[in-house]
Amino acid sequence: MNKALKYLYRLILIILLLAGAVFIDRTGLIEYLSDANEILYTAGLVWQHIKMVMVSMALATTIGLSVGILFTRPSLKRFSGVIMYIVGLGQAVPSLAVLAIAMSFLGIGFEAAVFALFIYSILPIARNTMAGIKSVPPWVIDAAKGMGMPGLQILLYVEIPNAMKVILTGFRVALVINIGTAALAFLIGAGGLGEHIFTGIDLMRPDKLLAGAIPTALLALLADYLCELLGFIIIPRGLRLTQEV
């Protein structure tokens, strides 16, 4: 019985993929992309998009990590709850609004978009850093203290590696959201793949829309996958195994 279900499931998947391919072809995406000029242009947009994401993620990671680490230090620990709450509130503001507000203060273009993306990406990173470090079992830290490790070493060699899985998840979530939000940056004059998407909506041209939507979605999926790979590399083997149990 189970086997029949499995085949049925596979059949449905194939039918869906075929339908999807036919649909995409009907929208004229293939013809659109066979124009070399358009491919170059789209590649340019992809590059613009990636630039925005990279710069804002770099900023967000450095500051997010620092904030996260800072507020789990014994002296500032009591503020961590408040900070987490404020940081959580920030996420309630829609991404579009953050972009628009950045534009009103910084003018249109790349800088405003990067700033807005940076603000939007700090939240998951900082929050997860704090949660991750807080969740390190206290007896591990005790053991480290007992071994005579100074504070900084405990941080670098015990706390962070143990929290790495959670921190990495935060980074991954932030990255995927960032790529998606960067698609809106076109609305404040910063270019990126959003250009194709909004052009497609404005002109009712599904081919342009897909030419923007599909690369963006692929970028996000790729980033998600790369983060998973990164996890394998960064997370110390011992932890990875125990956490899987």
Added chain:
Amino acid sequence: MNIITFIMDNAEKCWSLTLDHISIVAFSISLAAIIGIPTGVIISHDKRLAQKIINIANIFMTIPSIALFGLMLPLLAIAGYGLGKVPAVIALVLYSQLPIIRNTYVGISNIPPELVETARGLGMGRWVRLKEIEIPLAMPVIIAGLRNAAVMNIGIAAIAAYIGAGGLGVFIQQGIARAYEDMILAGALLVAVLAIFIDCGMAYLEKILTPKGIKIAGDQRP
């Protein structure tokens, strides 16, 4: 730079757009729950199927929201529903599936198997077990998923203004086009307030819907 003045001067428009926004989100969350919770329940007994379904839902959430909205346009134009609230609601429902399905699945599959065994031993049939044991026990996690989805939806629904769905995103859209800061800020503020309000509201719901026994026992769990 006077957001408050703006809101006061345009109270009527603020109110009608807020209602619009709420209606879109309420409708999509209800639909998403009706689809997602039963799905979560069904897959809670089949780990591999669960993985696949959660993966699919994950893919929907990874696709940038504006892309999903945009895709609805050509798809639904065939049926004559290209613009407006319908494509927005459909996209939002797809978007919300991940938190709802995942939380339902995690909630139900995390129920200690001893309890399920005991219930079976007591002679409870599948349905009764679901109703009396599994769902009440998983309730806090399920509501947490709904809460997550609701807050997310409120933010994403703002983007739906670009496909003619109305809502508070209209303030942001028009504000950008007219370089009218107060309007943008008013739109952002109203959406944020709405999100916080719904978040708190659902946190409260989470609290009162958690069976009393779990609340007590929950503190004793390792």
Added chain:
Amino acid sequence: MKTEIKRWALVSFFLLGMVVVSISCHKAVNDKKVIIGGKNFTEQYLLAEMGKNLMENNGFFVELKTGVGSSVIRQSLLKGQIDLYYEYTGTAYTVYYKQADPHMMTNRTRCYEWVKEADARKGLIWLESVPFNNSYTLMMREEDAERLGISSISDLSRYINKYPEKLLIGVNAEFWERPDGFKALMSHYGFTVPYNSIKKMESGLAYKALQEEHVSVSMGFETDGRIEAFGFINLKDDKSFFPVYNPAPVIRKKVLDKYPEIQKILEPIAEHLTTEEMRKLNAEVDIEKKQVEDVAANWLKRKNLL
């Protein structure tokens, strides 16, 4: 057991409540309901609001679906998702019917009659057109234009052919692609702007971009109040590339047959709205930051139409 019933009652109430809220927010009186559409720039928002005010004054219930591009709104009209919107004669002529006869399109009456007849065959009726012409324009900052000695599009084309990389041009996607848009304009005037010098953005942003010197030349709408206020000049269309753009309400025949009075109701707009008036109203919204609804309603009241 009692607490259980209470709990389930609460949950069902909650879900029911949400459904009721969502439906009630949509509750519209079904008879005498008309949906008016509009594109995504100030003038269109104003025209739609004026139409809405006049019709509501006559007992109609009006829903607005505004803020989208030309292709989308046209599709919506054809598919019956909206009942009426203000379209421009030149747009219908060049974009929807892909015609390019300069004899037809530069004359107000001929253009109007042509599109009116063509659309009648599609079940769309063009009501009386409003006198002003809201043409696309190319704008530059006044100082720049003076400094570079550019006052017409021909001047611009000569300059760009000489120094192709020097000027950045701001357009929106629609203007770029349309047969009466930038790509075709370049070929009509015989110049090419390299891909990298074209900056695409939403039309509302283009004014800001020109003002903040992100671009040197930008697309614009002739009746926009910001042109004068921001110190821009319109480049002369000396080779008569652009058609005439007179707006007129385009309504689905079925709706007009059902409510023939709509024609009379909307006529006053056609009678009173001149280019000057339109520009002033646009400026009230874009420069003085007044609300579209207020500006539209106040104008109608001033003209004793409400």
